[in-house]
Amino acid sequence: MTSTPSRSPGAPAVPAALPTAVDPRAEAYTARREALLTKLGALADEHAKALAGGGEKYVERHRGRGKLLARERIELLLDPDTPFLELSPLAGWGSDYTVGASLVTGIGVIEGVECLITANDPTVRGGASNPWTLKKALRANEIARANRLPCVSLVESGGADLPSQKEIFIPGGALFRDLTRLSEAGIPTVAVVFGNSTAGGAYIPGMSDHTVMVKERAKVFLGGPPLVKMATGEDADDEELGGAAMHARTSGLADHFAADEYDALRRARRIVARLNWRKAHPDPPPETVREPLYDPEELLGIVPADLKEPFDPREVVARIVDGSAFDEFKPLYGASLVTGWARLHGYPVGVLANAQGVLFSEESQKATQFIQLANQRDIPLLFLHNTTGYMVGTEYEQGGIVKHGSMMINAVSNSKVPHLSVLMGASYGAGHYGMCGRAYEPRFLFAWPSAKSAVMGPQQLAGVLSLVMRESAAAKGKPFDEEADAGLRAMVEQQVESESLPMFLSGRLYDDGVIDPRDTRTVLGLCLSAIHTAPVRGARGGFGIFRM
Known part of the structure; x- marks a missing residue:
């Protein structure tokens, strides 16, 4: 007769730790890491400008006044x-x-x-x-x-x-x-x-x-x-x-x-x-906080330089949550969106992370249910962005992508628990909204240097404009200027690319800062601690009409 391992009565079950497939020796990992380090170097140069203030002349003048x-x-x-x-x-x-x-x-x-x-x-x-x-x-x-x-x-x-x-x-x-x-x-x-x-x-x-x-x-x-x-x-x-x-x-x-x-x-x-100030929720005891099993340094080699190339967001989750432990919700349904429960610096969080970029009807319905569950349990939500938006095409429109995407956006809009957002890769179109972009009032929103955000990707946007002008010329019976079209497409692509980069968006306060991926766990921990100064309570059925 064999015995099975047991835990002491009343002890909480420990969720299984996420596995990892990241190989720091792999060529692809090295290329991704080097690309992100280059972007971090450029980010450091811009941060240095903020630290410099008005410049050496005015800094010395200020110091000369004894200030x-x-x-x-x-x-x-x-x-x-x-x-x-x-x-x-x-x-x-x-x-x-x-x-x-x-x-x-x-x-x-x-x-x-x-x-x-x-x-x-x-x-x-x-x-x-x-x-x-x-x-x-x-x-x-x-x-x-x-x-x-x-x-x-x-x-x-x-x-x-x-x-x-x-x-x-x-x-x-x-x-x-x-x-x-x-x-x-x-x-x-x-x-x-x-x-x-x-x-x-x-x-x-x-x-x-x-x-x-x-x-x-x-x-x-x-x-x-x-x-x-x-x-x-x-x-x-x-x-x-x-x-x-x-x-x-x-x-x-x-x-x-x-x-x-x-x-x-x-x-x-x-x-x-002397304020006699108290947090609504006490901080978790330090002994309950477990560091991730995997080195956060490895976050530099996870996101591809080409955001069209998918990556597994579980690799990110495994390097930011306590003990790399994650209870995934509906793992076999709507697999382009990873959802599940974890703790981060001892605080409970519900995680929504884009896997393959595109959001389908199944992902939208899964997210809606998950957001409702988090509100029932008073658990803050963490959105990890890498989405090109909701799926388009005849099959998907007939399948109800508009109403299902609307369900997800409704749930995000009317959720009452605090939301945190981190833009890791792409954050395009209405997918940016569904994943709690700036307009949806996340408590905090940060971006990695690898992130991009716009109405759509540069090539797609330029291509759409080209098709519209081509159809307009045909409708008027006029010849289409291919050379002018190529120049316009190149110009539009360059403009959209520059306006979708994190420093451009951060300059306009569309996020709360561009951060080093290795600091993600620390930054989110500080935010969660601040969030729990106020009461954390979810919506109790207080959502708009879900078009089923």
């Missing part, structure tokens, strides 16, 4: 040896404005409390806000509100960049609206003023719950001395008009009067320490 740089302020604000998840570092890339949009935003831990932190970069045009600064700040407020993260603003800005005021003034009021709405929702807001906070910018300390101002540095007023002189004829200097001492002693706008920048940051930390 800390934006990221130095953040580092001193955070708990020692804790990470800072910087968001949208490439904002403004490809525009006429400095990469980074003169604002640093991200999530970090202050006195044990996860906070959303923003810091003006005064080396870039005095920290003035341009259109991308506004978009980046509004996105930061959105993240704070959705995840109930206390907000700390490190302020030093001359207000709006006046030449672009037409793009800032009207929508810019939402910044101040957001601050009051965060406060109304019981989410603490803290402003630390290091220098100018003038004109509309004066409302940031004015509308924050707690305000710290630095002695002889902070300048908070609606109108500076020149404007006051023009408007009223009054002569006034900066200090009596809006200095820290005046606001601490006379106007009452300053709650804390700091001796210098270091003192201001110390006081900000003490404010956060």
Whole structure:
């Protein structure tokens, strides 16, 4: 008689670990790895531009005034040896404005409390806000509100960049609206003023719950001395008009009067320490978190340089989830979409990952059911993108691809659990929507340097335009200019290719950052921890009508 292995009574079953077929010695793996390393090198160059701020001249001028740089302020604000998840570092890339949009935003831990932190970069045009600064700040407020993260603003800005005021003034009021709405929702807001906070910018300390101002540095007023002189004829200097001492002693706008920048940051930390802030869900015990069985370094060799070539997303899942353990849902049905349950840094997640790129009716129905299950169980969803969209053609249209794709998009739209999205490869067409693209309000969305996103692939889009023009010429009885068509196709392909690359999309804040694939597990872990500061509760039947 043989005995079978058993576990102790009440012990949870451990899901089987995913196998791997990745061979780091294979020629294809090496080629993929080298291609991605090249893209990571280009990404590092662009990140360096954001770190450089306004450039050496203005950095030295700022230091010469005895002031800390934006990221130095953040580092001193955070708990020692804790990470800072910087968001949208490439904002403004490809525009006429400095990469980074003169604002640093991200999530970090202050006195044990996860906070959303923003810091003006005064080396870039005095920290003035341009259109991308506004978009980046509004996105930061959105993240704070959705995840109930206390907000700390490190302020030093001359207000709006006046030449672009037409793009800032009207929508810019939402910044101040957001601050009051965060406060109304019981989410603490803290402003630390290091220098100018003038004109509309004066409302940031004015509308924050707690305000710290630095002695002889902070300048908070609606109108500076020149404007006051023009408007009223009054002569006034900066200090009596809006200095820290005046606001601490006379106007009452300053709650804390700091001796210098270091003192201001110390006081900000003490404010956060006294918030009595608690997460809605406690973090998982560290001993329950298991590292993946496979080396995350191998993520560099999984995605092909040619995104038409499929890859197995399970290889990615195996390198980011706890213990590489994955309970797959409906593995034999709708095989172009992998779905299943896992844990990531101890947090439960439901994973939807594109396998072969195209989404058929079966994949759409499978995803819809899976999303409903996650909502019943209050489990966040992780979408791993590599899709060319929903399948087209007579057979598939007659088979109901429109209504089945609509079911999936309905489920994503009305799901109430938090969503995380990572663009690994292609993310084209309505497949981008069904996999929770930016318009579907994922809590966080990141891209790998290998990703591309557009209405369709460059060759397909150029080909469609060519066919339309060819049919138009035939309908009019005119000859078709093949040479002009070839030139137009090449131009369109080049344009769509450049506009579908991750740095271009990240520059427009269509994601929250382009990340190194090897950092995916860490980034997602930080996001999941932030997400669980707020209650996590799914929809209970609250979906739109599913057209069956």
